[in-house]
Amino acid sequence: MRRLHRPGDTPVHRLPPQCKLLAVLGFALAVVSTPREAFWAFAGHAVLLGLVAAAARVPPPFVVRRMAVETPFVLFAVLLPVVGRGPYTELWGVELSVEGLWAGWNILAKASLGVAASILLAATTEPRALLLGARRLRLPALLVQIATFMLRYADVVLGEMRRMRIARESRGFAARDVRHLPVVAKSAGALFIRSYERGERVHLAMLSRGYDGVMPALYDPPASARQWAVAAALPGAACAVALAAWIEVSGIGVPGMGVSGMGAG
Amino acid sequence: MTESLAVRGLAYAYPDGTQALFGVDLTVARGERVALLGPNGAGKTTLVLHLNGILTPGLGGVSVGGLPVTKANLKEIRRRVGLVFQDPDDQLFMPTVREDVAFGPANLGLRGEELERRVTWALDRVGMLGEIDRAPHHLSFGQRRRVAVATVLAMEPEILVLDEPSSNLDPAARRELAEILRSLDVTVLMVTHDLPYALELCERSLILSGGVIVADGPTRELLADSALLAAHRLELPYGFAVPAS
Structure with a gap:
């Protein structure tokens, strides 16, 4: 079993776990709400993750290898264009469903970004700290x-x-x-x-040893406003990207596959 | 003489009707180290679980430092009786040594600096301060047993109750634990069938057999009485003789 945690002492490692948990959640929500037509926006999200990885000194192969957990979703996404309904288009001599292609791309892009973000979270946060963060967030x-x-x-x-x-x-x-x-x-x-x-x-x-149903709260220092601000950078930037993508998609529209096309499937 | 522990006429039957204790009487004076000897199935663990009120006696009672074990006193009783279980994996359930040692005193309401002081003090006493931030499952078995002792020391108990402290320890770990126990300024009741260990650490021993105390005296004398030992399924290891004092 590959270890997820990669010990280190970078600004990303040092952020309190609760900040990182919320940052990843915010990032995932921003990614999910990005319109699938805006290819550049997904590239933008990926760049954001790249920056976080660089700041945390997590080498890309470390993340890529651990993305194998995503395989079932990838298989599902690859299947969609084949089993999807018309209209069809031809790619390398294979007839593929246009809507299936969009749906497959949508799942693949969003799931990959989400998984990569989670791996970065796990790589920079000890499992123990994640639980402290969850507790801090009132789970x-x-x-x-x-x-x-x-x-x-x-x-x-x-x-x-x-x-x-x-x-x-x-x-x-x-x-x-x-x-x-x-x-x-x-x-x-x-x-x-x-x-x-x-x-x-x-x-x-x-x-x-005196347990009465409640675990005593130990060693979970609160996060400072500055730490929250640092952690907000990732979801903030991702939201900006998503927003820009929406404005572009709804304003100009993508030729042949505008917003109206999205609802058709 | 102040009594750390007094057990009077303690009888107990398990809910399925099996009678385990038939009227146990014993006292341990403050500062004493006493061994409770007995074969497997003698009721040793059942007796131990009465000392801090996990089991409630059918008859008779227990008092610790003069305070009777009752539901109302349970919190204070559990502070006073430091129970070290046989399997350190049962005792050490927190993700790090620091948190595990802090668990008891934190339940007593200690926080912040005072809590930290207790934790480092207790770990220092057992020579495990260097491992404070490690995970219990990454420690050796002997180290885990020492941390288990620290988890109850941190509660500043009136009496330390050890269930088979030498089990599964290699000879070096066994000797190290003995040195630690000797260095502690605390009353000890040590439950064991490791007779040489009892002789090494405890002046006085009790033999529990068939749910009653059948002998109470200097460890050296009890272990020299081979008829007594044989009658209660206790045996010295091969080649071991009680050394002349």
Whole structure:
């Protein structure tokens, strides 16, 4: 598994997590509301991300390799022009749906920008800090607690899973085909029970140290106005790009594929 | 003599009807280090869970530093009794060592500088101050056990209760933990079936067997009584003899 976090000490790394979370959310909203006809606007968004990456000293290959998570969306986007309805156009001798091409491009461009922004967020923010940010942003405390425990115990549970697999294989078991599924399923059940029992023991340990249902707030300093302003630069610029794109698209219109064409699909 | 811990006539049956404790009596004086010995299934862990009110006795009661364990006193009781669990992965549930050690005192209402002072003090006592910003799962097992001790030290407990403190430790980690425990100026009740460890650390021992205390005396004498040990499924390791004092 590739690590998402890339430790560093840049202005981007230093921004409080809550600022970065909101900045990425704002950026994503700006990207999503950019009209798909304005190709240059998407290039503009990409340039903005490039600037953030440069400021955070995150090399482009680092981001590109991790964008593999997007693959299912890409496949879906590539399929759209093929299965879409008419009118059709011909590209390299293949008949493709015009509306499908637009829809595919739309998904591909917006999803890629969103994924790249999320990867930059994860690269510059420790998972732990992300949770502190989420808590700071008043996300439901219970959800944040669950995610915090997941973060802490993922390694423990994975280790347990690995030991169970090694124990199975040491006794000559190898999952080769579907008939072995019951064995694997039983292991999964045992793992679930073990994890559940661990959960109970952890709860006892928490009670023993005075836990009363609320996690004490520790070490999450508030963000200063300056930090918020710095973080707002990305979504602000992206909003400006989106706005400019809208003005262009609705004012002059794109020949052959104006705003009116957008609603037609 | 002030008592850190007093248990009187404690009896307990699990909800399924299994009787685990049949009237346990014991006292631990302030500053004492006492070992609670017993085979697996003797009721050691059940007894420990009564000390800070996780389990409620069917009969009898527990008091810590003179304060009875009741629902109304639970918060103060849990500050006074520092329970160190056997598996440090159960005890250390926060993402960093710093936050984990801060968890207890923060629940007591400490914040800011005072909290920070407690955390660094407790970690310093167990020699883990250098690892303050690391994640517990990146520490060695021995280091995790030491941090687990720090998490309860930070609450300035009246009594430290350790459940099998030497289990899974390699000899060096075991010795380091012993040195740390000896250096602490705190009352200790150590639950174990590691007899040499009890001898090394505790002047006095109790044997819990079949849900009652069957022996209470100097560790050296109890361990020299092979008939007593054999009657309660306790054994010295192969080749070990109680050294002459």
